[in-house]
Structures are given as C-alpha cells and as structure tokens.
Amino acid sequence: MAAKVYPNVATPSLGQSAAAADDEPVTLTVWRKSLLFNCKGFTVFDARGNLVYRVDTYASDSRAEVVLMDAAGRPVLTVRRRKLIGLGSDQCLVYPGEETRRMPPLCAVKRTAAHYMRGSGSGGAKSMAHVVPCSTGAGAKSCGGGYEVEGSYLRRCCTVYDERRRAVAEVRPKEAVGSDVFRLVVQPGMEVSLAMGVVLALDQMFGKPSLLRSWSFPSQS
Helix, strand or coil: CCCCCCCCCCCCCCHHHHCCCCCCCEEEEEECCCCCCCEEEEEEECCCCCEEEEEEEECCCCCCEEEEEECCCCEEEEEEEEECCCCCCEEEEEEECCCCCCCCCCEEEEECCHHHHHCCCCCCCCEEEEEEECCCCHHHHHHCCCEEEEEECCCCEEEEECCCCCEEEEEEECCCCCCCEEEEEECCCCCHHHHHHHHHHHHHHHCCCCCCCCCCCCCCC
C-alpha cells in the first residue's frame, strides 16, 4: 500500500493562513508533485492536511521561472533562475507576486562557490547558498539581513540561518515516503512564503532531477 502523503486535500486553506504565529513554528509537508494532470510542480499542505501552496507547470512551458501560488491559485512569489557565465554565478531571484519585469526582486538565492567544487548539495560543503536582500522598499523587511543555507538539499536535511545565526527554517526528511515528500519547518523569524520560495530555488539549483531542469535558462534577465 502506498504511503499516505496528505490527509485532506478536499478542504484547502488560503496561503495567508500559513503565516507563522508570534511564538509557534509552522510545519508544512512539501510534495514534489503537482495535483494537475500533465504538470510538474509542488503541492504543500499544513499540519492539518489543508492545501496552502501549489506550483503547477506544464511540461511545454519553457519560461525560466516558477510561480508559487496559494490554494486558490493566486500568485504569492515568482522564482526566476538566472545563470550567467562564471563560477558562482548560479542564482535565483525571488519576486513578489507574478510581476518580474517592473518590480525589483525581494532577494537573490545564490549558490555558494564551494558547491561547484564539491558537488550539487550532496553534503560536501557546509554552506549551500546565500539569500541576499535585493529590495530597499517595504518588501525588504521580509528578507531581513539575509540568510545562509547549510546542509544537503539532496538528503532533505538543510537549515536556513539568519544574520544572528538563529535557525529560522529547516528542511527535514519525512519518514517512509521517499525524498519527494519532506517537511519544511519555519520559525516565527521568517515568513513562510519566503521560506517556500527558498525551497523552490534550492530545488532548481540542487534537485536531482529538478522538476524544472528541462527549462531553458537565459544568460541574462
């Protein structure tokens, strides 16, 4: 019998209900699969089994970006991969909503140079990626002073630290269901949607195979 991934997709909740309480962490179950036929993506549930986030991308879509939506299909964040020539140039830009042309990105998730030398997130280097704020407006507050991601995304065992070295988010393996289903635990010091955006960026840079690996990535933009 297949392991049960989610208990209650029939009663979805909106993405904003996943906001962290003042003193309580939020635990999400992340499934690297779209619920729509012929789509790649992610499906994310809260601790009660309600749908909170989704990513649905058709195989024919060649855009170099992925949109994180709430349960109702409203855009929350857009993660756009940017690959330039040179060591350490692999990064993803995280934008608010679905606007990536006129709005500045909230932050950039940059793969550390050590992982080009030691492998794609298999645990050879402690630091996997830096999360660097890009915006100076109201959206910059969600990124704080930036974050450091350490551990191994391939093993679904990595931690996001803030500038004071506090663990604000963790990716943890979920027992008995394989690597395509894992937990994301977010502490009150980080916005839940931003933590999920970082997960999408890590999957594009370190996932094997990444659900979005077949996309064509521009050298600039």
